[in-house]
Structure formats: C-alpha cells, structure tokens
Amino acid sequence: MKKPFELHADYQPESFEFTKAYQKKIKDVIALYPPGRQQSAVMPLLDLAQRQVGEEGAKATPVYGGWIPRAAMDHIAEILDMPAVKVYEVATFYSMYNLAPVGKHLVQICTTTPCWLNGSDGVVKTCKDKLGIQMNETTEDGQFTIMEVECLGACVNAPMVQINDDYYEDLTPETMAELIDILGQDMKPTVGSQKGRACSMAASGPTVMLEGAKKAKVV
C-alpha cells in the first residue's frame, strides 16, 4: 500500500512548475489527444511530474525519489483545464503515483502467491535486515524505500521486485542483497533475471521456436 497523502506536511512545496525540458514533453503528450480531450493527458502528466521531482531528488542531499506534491496536481489541473479534484482522484487511484516522498530507489516487492511460493519471504527479509527498515519506510539517507505490492505480472520469473522503472527477477536473498549493494553505490545492476536467463525462457536456453529466438537476438 502506498504512503498516505498528507495535506499539511511540511515537505509539501508551495508551488510547482515544470522545467523547460518537461514543458516540451507535456506539449507533445497533450498533442496526442484530440482537441477538447486534453484531460486524457492527466495520467502521463502526473507521471512526468513524478519523474521531474525524482530527477531533482537524485541531485539533492539527502536524496529522494520521485513523488507528486499537491501543488503539482493543482498545476496539472490548471494546465488541462479540469477540476483539481479529478486529478486527485486519478492520482490516489493508481498505486504507481507516490503522493508522499519516497527513497531514491523505490523497491516494490511482489508477495503475491507465485512469488511467495518461490521465496519472496526471503527477499522481504533480506531487504528489511539489510536496510534496517520495515515496509513502507525509507532509509535515513533517503536511498531506499521498500513496499509490498501485488502481482506485477512477471510471475514466470518469480520472485521479483520492481525498483523504480526496472524489474529484477529470479531473486534469491543473496542476489537481492547484491542488488541493494550495487544500487547503494549509485551503479546500475543488470536488469531482468538475476539467474542469467533471457526474458522468461528456460535457463538452459530456448527449447522451442529456435529460429525466432535467434532473430530476436536472445541467444
């Protein structure tokens, strides 16, 4: 479950503006929708706001991850000419939007049945022990937040976690610990299966559709 929104928290900024670079992106996104239907751009705009805040947070001390302040939601409502409450509704409905600050690396651990059967408990324990925090908490240095999520659709490679935009699959307590180490040093670990298999094919390599696998350059 995501962190609850707090209206009067002192971290809520007074105002929010998109940077030049983001303003360009916004224009492009809005242009995708027919005239009079700009409100449909509310979801991409919320995402862009979260990313912009995330970029700023990566450079701040202490660091923090992307989240959407109330001022940003109001600003988006203004841009799209819709009631602010409609933006709040969308933002609170989807779990991908963070409405309170999170760590620079938001670790979303899947604990739904397939992942759980394959040892997500161990992954959770490693995270908690190694980072010294509980679910929905953030490390003091602002680097990590861990949270529990429902199935993220990568059950074939269970157990898995999502960290910011990337999936890390086929985890063990050991590989999870490694991931945390690498990320903690601001390096980028290999995305995807941590057992070295490509996509979700058998670990020993493709067994069917061999031609196709070659064409797709996965072997």
Next chain:
Amino acid sequence: MPKLTINDIEVEVEPGTSILQAAEQIGIEIPRFCYHDRLSVPANCRMCLVEVSPGPPKPAASCAMACGEGMVVKTDSDMVKQARKGVMEMLLINHPLDCPICDQGGECDLQDQAVAYGYDRSRYHENKRAVKDKELGPLVNTVMTRCINCTRCVRFAEEIAGTPVLGQFNRGEEAEIGTFIDQVVDTELSGNMVDICPVGALTSKPYQFKARSWELRKTDTIDVHDAVGCNIRVDARGREVMRVLPRLHEEINEEWINDRSRFSYDGLSKARLDRPYIRDEKTGVMSESSWDEAFAVIKSKLAKVKGSEIAGLAGDLVSVEEMYAFKDFLHGLGSKDMDCRTDGSMIDPRVRGGYVMNSGIEAIEEADAILLVGVNPRYEGTLVDTRIRKAVRENGAKVALVGEACDLTYRYEHVGDSPADLEKLAKARSGFAKILKDAKKPVMIVGSGAYARADGAAVQALCHAAAEKLKVVRKDWNGFNVLQNAASRVGGLDIGFVPAKEGRGLAHILAGTKDGSVKAMFLLGADEFNARAEIGWKCFTVYVGHHGDHGAERADVILPSAAYTEQDGLYVNAEGRPQLARAAVTPPGEARSGWSIFRALSAVLGKALSYDTLAQLREEMVKHYPHLELIDERGANEWAVFDSKAKVSGDVFALPVRNFYLTNAICRASDTMRKCVGAFHASEVLEAAE
C-alpha cells in the same frame, strides 16, 4: 423505437432508454443506489442487476444498459434474486449496524432494500472498515463509515451545483468520499446532498438527533425565501417546524431547494413577535399589550390624521391575501400612498411582461444564449441558476453578464457593468449581440436590483429596448425575464400594491415621513430597509409582522402576524405562477394571520372590510384579478416597449443580494444561517463587523 419484454410485459421505448427506466415506465421497480435520474450514470453499485437475453449468461446492470430490439428482460428470476442478495451482502459487509442512532433511519434506501433483498444474518466475521468523517460545513453532517460509495454526492456537486470539489479517493477497501484537501463544499445547494445520499452518510446537521421521520406531520407548501417559489414540504412536530424538504415540481425546482429555504427554519422560533406591543411615548420603551389596547392606541392616533397622511409599505415575505387586505384597508382610510417595492425598485407595474420571467424557469434550460443584466442568479434565484447551468452543460449555451462580476458556477463573458454598456451591446453587431440574435432561444435575465436606482425607469426602458434590438423578444418566443428576489413582489405588483393615481411611492413616502406630510405609516413585514433611519421620528408607525427585525425596531405599535409556515396564503412566483402555501403549524402566542389583523383593525376604525373569512377574501380578490385563481398556471403576459427620454446614468449595476444567508427577517433570526455566513462568507463577516 426498440420493443422489448420485461417480465413477459411487452414495452416500446424511446431509443436510448435504459432497462431500468423502461421497467419504471411499466411500473416495475428495480432497486438501485447509485442511479439517480437527474445525474449521470456510473453503474457502480450493481444493485440494479437483471437478467437479459440474448447476451452473456450473467446479470447486467439495468441502469446502464440501453434497451435493444427484442430483448427479453427478467427482473425477478432466481438468478436476479441471487445476484441482488449477493450485492446486498457485499454492501452490508462494511456498513455499520447503527440504524437505531442514524438520522436516516426510517427513510433509508439501504435499510428498505436490505429488508427486501438482504439476508437475515451476516456471514462475515472480520472487522468492518472505518472511514474518517469529513468536515463539510455547518449544514451537512457526515458519518463516512456508512457511505456505500455510490458517488451520488460527487456527481451532484459537480453536475448540478457546479462545485466540483467532492471526489472518490483511493481504491478498493480504502476508497472514500471527500474533498481531499479539507475544503467546504461552497454551494447554496448542499442540503440536496443529504436528500440524494441513499444511506445515512450525509445527514442534516441542524436536524441531527432531533426527530424521527415517522413522528412528523408533513405539510406540502411553498417556499418564500426567494421569488422562485420552490415547492417544499414542512415537517413539524407539535408547534415546531422540525425540517424543510423539497417537493417535486418539474417546472420550478425539479427536486432541489437551496440551503436558505431548507435550513433557516430555526429562525421561525426565534425573535418572534408573539403578542402586541406598544411604545410608551414618554420613555420610548416597548411593552406588551393586548390586542384591544393596541387597537385603541392606533384608533386614537389616527383620529387626528387625514387619509392622505397615511401610508403603507409591504415587505418581501407577505402573501397576496395579506397585501390585498392591507390595500383595501388603506383605501378605506383614504390613503393612496402605498408600495410593495421596498427595495427601491422603479419597475413599472403596468406591464406584466416587464416584471416577471416571460420564458418561465423550465424553458431556460433550452436556451442557447443567455444575457444576465445586473443579477447574480446564484444568490437571487438559486434554482434559476441551476437551470442556466443545465443550459450551459447540456446545450452549450453561451452566457454573458452586464453588471458587477460575480462567482457563477459556469463560464461567462463579462461584457460590461453599467447600463451604458448594455446600450452599447444592444447597438453592437458582433460579439455577444450577434450570438443573441442568432440564437434559437435567447434569454435575457434582468435582476430586480437593476431597476432599484434613481434612474430605474430609464434603465427599464433601456432593457426593454435592448431586448427588442437583440431579438430576445420575438413573435413566437419571449425570452425577456426579470428575476425578482422577493416572494411577495410579483403578487404585490399583480394586485397593484403600488401608489394609486397621484399617490406616492416608496421614496416619496419615506421623504414624507420626515417633512411631516406622512403622519402615520403601516408596515406589513417591511424589513428590507433601515426603518429606524428612513422613517421620520414623528411619524406614527405600526408594524404588522412576525419577527423583531428592522421594521419592529422602529414601530410605535407592533401587531404580531403569522409567518409563511403558519397561515394559508397565495404567492405568485417570479414567473407569474400563483401557488398556495399552507399552514403547517399554528402561529405562536397571540399572533394572527395578517389579513385578519387588517380586517379586525378596519372594524375598530369604523371602515370594516367586506370579507370575514379567507375564502371570502379570495373570492373577492379573484373577481378583480382572475389570474390568481389559476393555481400553478402561467399565463401569457403583455409586453411593451416604453419610450423614455430620460438618460441612464453611468453607475454600475449594484447587486441587491450580498449575503445569501441573511436576506430576510427569518434568516437573520436563524443560528444556522449565521453559521453559514461564518463558513461560506467569512470575508463579508469581517466587513460587517467594521
């Protein structure tokens, strides 16, 4: 037109009709929570499930499924019953079992439908969820744990009230209704959310824990807080009005009323005049008296006064019968000086089309261009404003305003603020002038305040001329409307409660009280001007009314009369539609209905009026004014253009209603209305304190 069978009954319906509506047409009721026939259809409660074939073998939400040719619908099959039971069980999982302490008890959709469709016990043993209550201001009480997330209130706030601040946040078990940022819902219509909430999540704060619905005596009557003439039901217990609810009238208020009409009732039992009072001439102190004593004082005072030195003013809340008797009374004394336009309006009483809403209220929703002149419809006729909003929302109507800018719930073009700007607009060929001329059903709404100024007559002439020029008045369509804001006004003008030939109107009467040419003054509920300052101190003043307000403060003799909930009376609304208000309770103490006071006093003064009962009064009245007999009918009105040489001044149109919650004596006595001022008009309270 699709033809279908519902429970073996064949029915043909308009294309686009939902199954639920079609069933309703043939008298089959389908249970529902989220569906409301004046709101959009979200289909989120699933209570209205029915079996439809052909189609997938699962129940379908009948509120959102349009009728199709050859459909076979079952609303009472086993599958449907099972499905409804299931939905009911789901809804009750998280619903508290607090009906005994819930104000909605006895008139709760959930309670009723649980009896009809629910299980008799729960199979659910986990904890129920709890939701934090929300603060929605002094009128609406929330118990959000009872909410079933039907989103009716959310849709009402957005679609009808035009204040989209409510929403449904989070999802799944966390889902809750609120404003997210702790806002009040700043609308004059918030009480209606209490009505449409199908459970006890939103209830009336002033009525909280006061009564049970089944112990109340219900009286159908008419509201008098503005000139719209909303149909209401007054629920009373003993002599006390416990609450006021709207009553359906498609052509006037649909099923809504504004918060002032609904919540000011506590003012009916405060600051009441419940016995006659006489002011001691030497000390200036008011003391209680009997009717006989009061009449005797009036008689002795009038003995030395000539008829031409007597004047009368009628206020905003009085009925036509009261004014009729008052007028007869004044005539009997030989007075020609009377006026019901106590707001200072110069409106011409001779042309009915010039002081009513010619298009009617309902037709406004068909308008495609609307010009507002010197009016804030939101405050001066809230239920007219909802029609304008509907026209904007559903018709894409364009709105423009000449007058002081105000916060309306829809977009408008502000084309100017003075009569000169209106003159300019009338001459223009492009812009909004063109929009009006090209419109199919153009509407012009002039506030009564627009004529309440020294050059009022010239402004009226200008408005009529502009209406002609802008083609608002056509052969087959008259879109010219004057929105009065006092319930008594149209009736008063109809029966000619205005200066008779050579008589004096408001301004001259008031001046007369100071220069000595008016020696005696009768006020009938006239509280909307500062009587203490405006009436000369030598003038003997009698106040007939129900509240100790501005008029009573100035009076030398007070005669207590009944309020609108305490006597039968006729009111003509802003569209010129006569409607009957009925007594719901008895007047307090010694108070009597207004007309009977004038009848009794006239006898004491030796000029007895010719009727002894209200029925006789009405009989005589309709002889002179036959249209008053046609209850709930709106006849055609004559129309005229005045040719006026007088010039209009450049002064901006001033809005007559600044504070929506304190427009009359009843509101000013109401604690609830004062709380509303604090919550919704905070800035103005500061001003008033200064």
